[in-house]
């Protein structure tokens with residue numbers, strides 16, 4: 099049985115665990131631990147291994163949702179994780195010191211996977227920090243040679259996460275029928 | 279003399295983000311009862327710097343390195359040691375800020391402020407800002423913002439037509455009629471709004487667009503507009519042709535402080551892009567902008583911020599297709615096998631934001647877009663479609 103996966107990545111606290119929770123049909127399997135290091139000041143729990151959720155499709159198929167741990171020291175797992183992946187959701191926390199730097203880091207780290215599939219970017223915490231703007235992200239991306247969808251996303255809002263994944267799917271194939 | 283005293287102190291704000299900036303504007307209008315008003319750099323009598331923003335610190339350094347031309351008020355959570363500024367401790371108490379504004383006024387009148395002066399930080403134990411005031415200000419902004427940024431409505435064809443009121447004079451099934459299914463944004467409120475927004479952004483000035491209807495306030499710093507109307511009213515006004523409607527003159531002026539309803543109606547703020555987008559949809563009603571040719575390719579610059587916009591039928595699909603390269607509107611209709619009015623209404627909204635334009639190619643005529651290649655190799659179209667179906671059905 100083949101494994102279809104959508105990968106969620108992004109820096110610490112960007113909302114990966116929450117986003118997977120928003121669209122998963124099962125209570126997600128979290129591997130959050132109490133944050134002990136630099137993360138602690140920002141949040142109580144951080145993901146140490148990975149997040150996992152499932153979307154059950156009509157016909158019994160399953161889409162597996164995987165979230166990378168946000169802390170960079172776990173990046174050896176990313177390669178394994180992306181095998182069989184449909185595409186990448188990159189979440190960025192607009193409230194962090196340098197979200198553009200984060201963006202570059204993750205686009206580079208996943209460059210091979212993105213080249214084979216596609217990426218859509220969700221900018222979270224825009225309610226807490228409205229700069230940089232979505233337009234600023236597009237300017238940055240232009241310089242990097244990427245043209246992904248970039249949406250303001252609140253990871254706690256299912257519809258936001260859903261739209262971001264929809265954009266990812268249409269990027270893969272604009273000819274998809276949307277069941278209307 | 280009396281006039282001089284009642285004239286609001288002309289304040290220039292530094293180092294604040296859009297929201298704080300706007301809150302200060304409201305704060306002066308509201309609780310401070312117009313003691314001060316926010317103005318542009320050139321008109322300023324006093325500088326106000328928020329030191330708790332990273333940009334505030336550099337702004338203050340810059341102001342202090344220049345020979346000081348006017349009094350400086352510094353807002354900060356932590357006490358500042360500079361002797362040449364007026365310090366207001368955060369959280370800001372009304373009595374404190376009023377007292378500091380009065381001091382600034384005195385300094386200006388004495389004309390002695392250009393030399394360095396020694397002012398002790400004002401602290402007050404008087405009544406803090408009342409709950410009601412708080413509501414009208416910061417807290418209110420927070421609450422309403424969350425509500426306002428509610429997630430996008432994604433519409434299917436049925437609900438959309440009802441919501442928009444598609445134009446009925448045109449038979450979109452009749453190919454010959456499509457060539458005439460355009461509208462000219464400049465004849466509608468949409469055109470005036472986009473023009474006013476442009477001016478406001480270029481001059482970096484808050485402006486007010488007046489018509490015989492309701493005033494529209496534009497706040498370029500926070501990228502927002504304010505309009506005291508609900509969707510139904512706006513939709514009705516959007517579809518009126520301006521010259522025909524009343525022959526009304528639309529004017530752009532500075533914001534009238536008398537429009538103080540702003541501070542009571544914090545929920546009437548809209549992101550400029552989301553507002554213009556929606557307005558264009560209600561103006562287009564399924565038509566395309568006259569400036570575009572439906573037979574020639576259009577390009578799209580980047581994805582619209584769909585989570586904060588009204589999503590017209592097939593909008594994501596059309597965007598994804600155009601992101602692969604320019605195509606004519608008619609080609610999109612054919613390639614995706616969707617109704618022309620849905621392509622037109624989407625193009626109208628994206629065009630209003632400057633996201634879409636006519637592709638200038640040397641050999642437009644020869645330019646025939648390739649069929650869509652799917653990037654997904656292994657996964658069948660079917661699987662991706664089923665994921666889509668799942669996402670769209672479980673809202």
Ligand SMILES: Nc1nc2c(ncn2[C@@H]2O[C@H](COP(=O)(O)OP(=O)(O)OP(=O)(O)O)[C@@H](O)[C@H]2O)c(=O)[nH]1
Nearest residue numbers: 110111112113114115116144145168222223252253
């Ligand atoms: N205010 C606000 N909070 C958000 C938003 N998106 C997510 N959050 C919250 O941000 C916090 C962090 O989210 P997580 O899902 O734990 O982030 P993560 O990416 O899994 O973090 P790590 O596992 O540490 O890498 C949670 O409390 C979320 O509820 C947003 O748009 N606005």
Ligand SMILES: [Mg+2]
Nearest residue numbers: 114115144145
């Ligand atoms: Mg996590």
